[in-house]
Amino acid sequence: MTAPNDLRAFLKAIEQSGDLVTVNGQVDWDEELAGLGRLSCERQGPAFMFNNVKDYGGWRVTTNPIATWRRMAVALGLPADTSVRRLYEIYAEREQKTIPPVVVKDAPCKEVIIEGDKVDLFDLPTPMVHEGDGGRYLGTWDIVVSKDHDSDWVNWGMYRFMVHNEKYLTGYPRPTSHLGKMLLDGYVPKGKPMPIAIVIGADVNSHFAAAATFRLNGDEAELAGGLAGRPVELIKCHSNDLMVPANAEIVIEAEVLPDGIAQEGPYGEYPGYRSGEMGDALCCRVTAITHRKDPILTLDTTGFMDSSATTTSISGAIAIKRRLEKHGVPVVDVYVPPEGGVHLAIVSVRRGGAAVAKQVVEVLTQRRALISKVIVVDDDCDVFNIPAVLHAFATKCHPERGTHIHTYTGRANALTPAYSQEERAKRLGASVAFDVTWPPEWPVGTTPIRATLDQMYSPAMQEQVLRRWQAMGLK
Ligand SMILES: Cc1cc2nc3c(=O)[nH]c(=O)nc-3n(C[C@H](O)[C@H](O)[C@H](O)COP(=O)(O)O)c2cc1C
Ligand SMILES: [Mn+2]
Secondary structure (H helix, E strand, O other), X not given: OOOOOOHHHXXXXXXXXXXXXXXXXXXXXXXXXXXXXXXXXXXXXXXXXXXXXXXXXXXXXXXXXXXXXXXXXXXXXXXXXXXXXXXXXXXXXXXXXXXXXXXXXXXXXXOEEEEHHHOOHHHXXXXXXXXXXXXXEEOOOEEEEEEOOOOOOEEEEOOOEEEOOXXXXXXXXXXXXXXXXXXHXXXXXXXOOEEEEEEEOOOHHHHHHHHOOOOXXXXXXXXXXXXXXXXXXXXXXXXXXXXXXXXXXXXXXXXXEEEEEEEEOOOOOOOOOXXXXXXXXXXXXXXXXXXXXXXXXXXXXOOOOOHHHHXXXXXXXHHHHHHHHHOOOOEEEEEOOHHHOOXXXXXXXOOOOHHHHHHHHHHHOOOOEOOOEEEEEEOOOOOOOHHXXXXXXXXXXXXXXXXEXXXXXXXXXXXXXXXXXXXXXXXXXEEEEEEEOOOOOOOOOOOOOOXXXXXXXXXXXXXXXXXXXXXXXXX
């Protein structure tokens, strides 16, 4: 199997694996469509293809392309039932084998070109995602392309935008995001507008790369190529010099104003809550919209078990593992469970104890502190096996000696629901490591033995039990 080479090929592939439902009956862009996508995330249901969106004949909308492990497996060209552990391994391998993009001259994303006075964002079937959102959100599953002011570094990130009026969008790339950094360090001090391209409906691996936790100065187009196992084709924008995936359904070309601010939010966020208020955000003017005929708009119905639950789970966990290795932590596996809203990481280590747990939480909060809880387990606990992790946590973590809290100022995650509005404003926060390992200093022979077949019985008895088990036809 190979990775599908555009969104339409991917939709066919997930239809075949039973992970897409096509809806031909009319659906309202105002909450109803996203509500269905939301419920599907919560029930680990299918992606939807809405062929008939109220007020928007000729447009189609699809929700949460890779918000489940099954759909992520198909995106990577693997069988839908590939295990999460295997998906992690494959991501880690392919991330190391990046493939540079190629440039093409002609592409379907230019079939329709709208520019100047003709631009009207309300021509797009932008959904009202949640009740209580500040407006209609575009590009909740996008690729935002931008170029550094002073170097050749081109960044892809996934950042949401709210429709402000016919020609303006407001956006929320966090100040710590790469786009935020490019804007604040490069363009704002010089008073220059920053060109961007908001790409919608490209091949899923390109979106996966944009959403991925990836190194500063890294080229996500190369990462996307590595994930798909083939180069991404890029084409130049119509109204600026940025390069975008040629297979995109829709490209919104814009410039971020260096001195303009507009209101944005609130929005139902990835941790699974709406908890902020409308606030100042960057503002951009749309210079052109290009799209395919019969275009498909994609979106993430953000909240519990959304698309970040898979994309950030996998890329974030691999990034955490690499950082811990770099700092000499005897790490074996890292899992960021989708149910944890990217706030929880489970780390297994070859040798545990208080010093290791403390080091883990310090390393993970040095720069950006997205994770606020880390469970550190011994390596006989499978980090992907949540019942096993819960059992270990409940029994092995000393309520007092096993809790290592690390506080910081200026880099806390402003979207952590547990923080007060004041803590958010000051970026004041804390992370905790729960030490769920046996203290290495306990005398040999005093460490409790787990009462499971694999630990409390001799290898010979285990084998005998397993033989009898199989002979009874049990699985
Ligand atoms: C569906 C989805 C929506 C996202 N929306 C935003 C957003 O609005 N602002 C933001 O800063 N990060 C957002 N993220 C997270 C970033 O895409 C992620 O941190 C990515 O690594 C950013 O790229 P960067 O490291 O180049 O900044 C979103 C992620 C996903 C999966
Ligand atoms: Mn980046």
